[in-house]
Amino acid sequence: MEAQRIKCKSTGVYEHALTRGKIYEIVDEDENKYRIVGDHRRRIWISKSNFVPIEEPVLIMTTWQFDDEIDNYEFIEVSITFSDGSKRWCVITTPQKIVEYFDQEFMNLPGIYMKHLIIMKTTRTEEIEVMLRHLDNQNELIELSKPLLGS
Known part of the structure; x- marks a missing residue:
């Protein structure tokens, strides 16, 4: 089964862990958050509001x-x-x-x-x-x- 992926639309307070426009693989999720491996190579829970589907364009x-x-x-x-x-x-x-x-x-x-x-x-x-x-x-x-x- 292929892992679900999402695209970052806003780094919020996670500029150390996210790059706007980058695609991340979802490790886990709950109602309001995704767990991903951030740019700092650690797993982190981040609000779903920071992401969009990978098909959606993110202007940078x-x-x-x-x-x-x-x-x-x-x-x-x-x-x-x-x-x-x-x-x-x-x-x-x-x-x-x-x-x-x-x-x-x-x-x-x-x-x-x-x-x-x-x-x-x-x-x-x-x-x-x-x-x-x-x-x-x-x-x-x-x-x-x-x-x-x-x-």
Whole structure:
């Protein structure tokens, strides 16, 4: 009998044991969890919500890039490319850049709201890479970004 297999859609708190998009063999299961052999070569119980059937596609971020000069804008647009070739975008800023934005005289509204905004400590490429990879591993990057029209 062939073993049942599943695909990871979110690593959750198991980034040490799971790889998003990787297929795992089910060793055992109960009502809410699968037992698999994780990337760390140990058996581990993980919620079924972290997995999808192997036929279901799992989009994974392949690359990203700044679309704006980071020193010229308070809100910096970033384009993200996924494993199926689709592209999405989001906005990145820092607490300091938000203060600068609200200090401008042309501000009409006392607040700002963007679903696709990520607030970072800095705009350093390495830190943004870590954050985008983390959000991708949590299966949250698609939801917090917007489709890039024309891609």
